Amino acid sequence: MMTPTELQSLAKETLDQMLHALEIQADCQVVSQEDEESHSPAFSLSLETQEAGRIIGKKGQTQEALELLLNRILKRKDEDAPWIPILVDGRSTGKTGDTPKRGRDERRSILDEETVDQLTRMAQDCAKEVRHWKKSRKLGPYLPAERRVIHTALKDDPQVETNSIPAPEAGERMKYVEISLKA
Secondary structure, eight states: OOOHHHHHHHHHHHHHHHHHHTTOOOEEEEEEEEOTTTOOEEEEEEEEOSOHHHHHOGGGHHHHHHHHHHHHHHHHHOTTOOOOOEEETTBOOOOOSSOOOOOGGGGGGSSOHHHHHHHHHHHHHHHHHHHHHTOOEEEEEEOHHHHHHHHHHHTTOSSEEEEEEEOGGGOSSOEEEEEEEOO
């Protein structure tokens, strides 16, 4: 198991190498924060760049992919490594890799309206692609509240169906949503 300092160093170095391979100039900083629940040190990586649009990508998909790849690499080095979020000019993917610490009655407050709208549009766009190309698509991984939005957005679509698929590399509660044609 790596120490927090070793993990921070490895995470920053790995992200710097990934950005260098993509020929993106960005200043990467480690932002430390204390996890109030477990009292363990947590951190994120913050990128300041003139090329934020390239890193974020369409609907945040590039940023999510970069964050997922970084965390998969870190998990290969240390299975107990926490999920490391990447902030691009202050923008977060919202992924934590952990279960939200909220009660059942508060589940609707987990996502704001903008996020719900974004997930709904993404699900509908993806369903159009599945219908057009007749090939399944996998989105995510997402937390349960995010997956619920995607499933709900497509539940009345007569041509496609959705299924949650485990994503063990991204955390216990994180799962992919597969959108496919109905049989």
